[in-house]
Amino acid sequence: MKTKLLSILSIAAIAIVIGGCSKSNNNNSTTNTTTLEGQVLTDFSNDLVNPNYQDIQTKASIMNDAVQALVANTTDANLATTRTAWKNTRTSWESCEGFLFGPVEDNSYDPDMDDWPVDKTRLDSLLASSNPLTVSDITPLETTLKGFHAIEYIIFGVGGTSKAANITAREKVYLTSLAQSLYNTTTDLRNSWDPASGNFTAQVINAGKGSTYFSSRQAAFLDLVGSMSDICNEVANEKMQTPFAAQDSTLDESSFSHNSTTDFTNNITGVLHAYLSEYTSTGGHSLSELLAAKNASLNNTLLSEMKAAIASFGTITIPYEQAIYTQKSQIKAVQVSINTLKTSLDNDLTTFVKTNIKD
Amino acid sequence: MKKIKVIGVLIVFVLLLVKCQKSTVFPADQYNDQLSGGDETVFDATSKSFGNIFPGLTGYDVHVHILGDLTFAQTFVTAPAIVHGGLGPIYNNTACTNCHHNDGIGLPTAGDQQSSLLMRISLAGTDDHGGPLPVPGYGLQVQDKAIFGKLPEATVNIVYTTQIVTFPDGTQCELRTPTYTLSNLYTPITDPYLLSPRLAPPMIGLGLLEAIPESEIIANADPNDANGDGIKGHANYVWDIATQSKQLGRFGWKANIASILTQVATAFNQDMGVTNSLLPVESSYGQSQYDGLNDDPELPDSLLNAVKFYAQTLAVPARRNTTDATVERGEAVFIAAKCVTCHKQTFTTGVDVSRPYLSNQVIHPYTDMLVHDMGAGLADNRPDYTATGQEWRTAPLWGLGLYTAVNNPGYYLHDGRARTITEAIMWHGGEAEASKAYFQNLSTSDRNAVLKFLQSL
Numbered sequence A: 001m002k003t004k005l006l007s008i009l010s011i012a013a014i015a016i017v018i019g020g021c022s023k024s025n026n027n028n029s030t031t032n033t034t035t036l037e038g039q040v041l042t043d044f045s046n047d048l049v050n051p052n053y054q055d056i057q058t059k060a061s062i063m064n065d066a067v068q069a070l071v072a073n074t075t076d077a078n079l080a081t082t083r084t085a086w087k088n089t090r091t092s093w094e095s096c097e098g099f100l101f102g103p104v105e106d107n108s109y110d111p112d113m114d115d116w117p118v119d120k121t122r123l124d125s126l127l128a129s130s131n132p133l134t135v136s137d138i139t140p141l142e143t144t145l146k147g148f149h150a151i152e153y154i155i156f157g158v159g160g161t162s163k164a165a166n167i168t169a170r171e172k173v174y175l176t177s178l179a180q181s182l183y184n185t186t187t188d189l190r191n192s193w194d195p196a197s198g199n200f201t202a203q204v205i206n207a208g209k210g211s212t213y214f215s216s217r218q219a220a221f222l223d224l225v226g227s228m229s230d231i232c233n234e235v236a237n238e239k240m241q242t243p244f245a246a247q248d249s250t251l252d253e254s255s256f257s258h259n260s261t262t263d264f265t266n267n268i269t270g271v272l273h274a275y276l277s278e279y280t281s282t283g284g285h286s287l288s289e290l291l292a293a294k295n296a297s298l299n300n301t302l303l304s305e306m307k308a309a310i311a312s313f314g315t316i317t318i319p320y321e322q323a324i325y326t327q328k329s330q331i332k333a334v335q336v337s338i339n340t341l342k343t344s345l346d347n348d349l350t351t352f353v354k355t356n357i358k359d
Numbered sequence B: 001m002k003k004i005k006v007i008g009v010l011i012v013f014v015l016l017l018v019k020c021q022k023s024t025v026f027p028a029d030q031y032n033d034q035l036s037g038g039d040e041t042v043f044d045a046t047s048k049s050f051g052n053i054f055p056g057l058t059g060y061d062v063h064v065h066i067l068g069d070l071t072f073a074q075t076f077v078t079a080p081a082i083v084h085g086g087l088g089p090i091y092n093n094t095a096c097t098n099c100h101h102n103d104g105i106g107l108p109t110a111g112d113q114q115s116s117l118l119m120r121i122s123l124a125g126t127d128d129h130g131g132p133l134p135v136p137g138y139g140l141q142v143q144d145k146a147i148f149g150k151l152p153e154a155t156v157n158i159v160y161t162t163q164i165v166t167f168p169d170g171t172q173c174e175l176r177t178p179t180y181t182l183s184n185l186y187t188p189i190t191d192p193y194l195l196s197p198r199l200a201p202p203m204i205g206l207g208l209l210e211a212i213p214e215s216e217i218i219a220n221a222d223p224n225d226a227n228g229d230g231i232k233g234h235a236n237y238v239w240d241i242a243t244q245s246k247q248l249g250r251f252g253w254k255a256n257i258a259s260i261l262t263q264v265a266t267a268f269n270q271d272m273g274v275t276n277s278l279l280p281v282e283s284s285y286g287q288s289q290y291d292g293l294n295d296d297p298e299l300p301d302s303l304l305n306a307v308k309f310y311a312q313t314l315a316v317p318a319r320r321n322t323t324d325a326t327v328e329r330g331e332a333v334f335i336a337a338k339c340v341t342c343h344k345q346t347f348t349t350g351v352d353v354s355r356p357y358l359s360n361q362v363i364h365p366y367t368d369m370l371v372h373d374m375g376a377g378l379a380d381n382r383p384d385y386t387a388t389g390q391e392w393r394t395a396p397l398w399g400l401g402l403y404t405a406v407n408n409p410g411y412y413l414h415d416g417r418a419r420t421i422t423e424a425i426m427w428h429g430g431e432a433e434a435s436k437a438y439f440q441n442l443s444t445s446d447r448n449a450v451l452k453f454l455q456s457l
Helices: A005-021 A030-072 A076-099 A109-114 A120-128 A147-155 A169-193 A200-205 A217-239 A241-246 A260-276 A287-294 A296-315 A320-326 A328-356 B002-021 B059-073 B206-210 B214-218 B260-272 B301-312 B325-336 B400-406 B421-426 B430-440 B444-455
Strands: B085-087 B117-126 B155-166 B172-183 B193-199 B237-240 B245-248 B371-373 B391-393
Touching: A030 A076, A030 A147, A030 A169, A030 A200, A030 A217, A030 A260, A030 A287, A076 A109, A076 A147, A076 A217, A076 A260, A109 A147, A109 A169, A120 A147, A120 A169, A147 A169, A169 A200, A217 A241, A217 A260, A217 A287, A217 A328, A241 A320, A241 A328, A260 A287, A260 A296, A260 A320, A260 A328, A287 A296, A287 A328, A296 A328, A320 A328, B059 B301, B117 B155, B172 B193, B172 B421, B206 B260, B206 B301, B214 B245, B260 B301, B325 B444, B371 B430, B400 B444, B421 B430, B421 B444
Parallel strands: none
Antiparallel strands: B117 B193, B155 B172, B237 B245, B371 B391
């Protein structure tokens, strides 16, 4: 699923050196960083993942309330409130995509909430039918009929042209169930890491120390770094590249809401969050701190590349599905910026983890 | 820029190899047993370790692989659609990756988005090519999902009963015996029918397996047990849609598919209902679910070929801990148990000057690519070309120790009935009965050494 041409070669080379040739290891601060490694895993979980997942759940609850208000009183003002609630939920969700590993992938919460494209033919048929549309009715439906983009399709409409007066009775029923269903999935996601529930947090914190999921801390860190790289690849080389290369706006993911550039920005912001172990408040011990202790220049490089990639989206000043036609050089520059970061993650940061995190 | 870096790294790599060889890193026979996929091995043991591109790909090949990767991950929707249409009308899943999670082995359930088990179906007898005989109204595969307004062919029901196997040291192992039935048939099947469950297999190293010379595979066949070792592996010869000819079967749990192109085209058509140039007729043709749309083939050739290339060029993860003393002892016991008679460690792929990344690679797939009688316990009792109802292809074991990381918790065997490697071994019967018994009667430490060795693959 991921394409790591350069990294694999260099990792192969390095691994052979480490495995075969090197006879001594001159790391002299092993004790300090070993303690720090554990603190990083703890604070990554407690200062970022848990608060982020909790925030998604909170925002999804607000959206669920907004949908109920819209259905009860279908005004353009309530529609606007619902759209804002959708975008706010989207923001917290997209930033957690900076570190997609663990239950969010294993339990398929990601496709359940965020599959694409919407199966419009089928959705229209479903709405035109008299099939029941309660939450339990829509639970077994394909993911292309549920989640963020199905909700987006109804509340924004093609080209963002939806009006409150045009929302049909069937759409209201469906929308109510979609919002509740999304909220339910965000609850499952939140619970999966919650120490009081599924507690995947313990699997991460105890990596290499009794975790049944991560046989070593290195494995946990490599999954984290791999997930940071994966989202860079997904944004620059898939979500941005596919509609851009084809010069086809229908291939743009969040085109109903004109929200794609915001989505992309939040994805890469999530990478920075993961690196700093922070969500909305200042984080605790982080991967950045670990690097600062052993390779300060690489830490500075990574921080500046992350910030540069996030800032570069500012040059795309119109909705992405329009920018692919008229802001080509800006899009290319953003892609270069993200791929520069991706290369550093694949090569330098991965090598750092393999070289320095040995437990 | 990228190319220069690649070449630079390659030069470093080669220099290091040369340097390292002097310090006895490699065994005397000039290969490194860590490198399961030869040059197309990657040093990655994470949950994404089955999804790496061949390190040896460059230039346009990288682009095609990436396009295939994107298509493999793409969810298809009901036709007509602006993008990615063509799903169904009847199907098993909506995206390749839904069954092949992380390019790994699937989840042994049916009917859910993340389900990776499908049922082959046929009547007794054979078709014109010697293959299974389709069931009228169903074909050769049960599609248990359908688009809006259409009926799935059936519901697949899976029920397990359990039994306990006890090792001499008192350790117990619970084996699950599955029973598969169909219900909610959309139309009755009047004749007795045969079912065979098939779990989505891992995607790693398929191109390398395809590149093993046929002669090298046939050389290990011993259908009449001429050497008297009790092992009677033989090749399966199957109808290949891509070449319209009988070919050596290499893929699928019964070696019932000859080429990756045929496999990919068949999966699009049968698993997802997406027609393509090799199989342009809907799986529902002639049935009440047929869409009647004049939109076939639904998948462009560029994407069909890209997914084929993607499947051909997924790298094999390197072994871990190969110099660990217990792992080395486990390997010795594995050999002593004669597991390697079928789980053949090493092949060399054929020379292919047009595709250097597949050419002349020393690989360690741990399969002989032949089908063997595995006993009544594992039997599906549904012949598939020359593979009988008790025969299965020797499963490649490379990557085995990463199933848990890639597909937590990971499942094993053709229908995922085994939840651990120990369970998988204990299901072996037929030609493998003696090796299974050997394993079962090992001392605790030797048994654990074998398992640790298998975890290193």
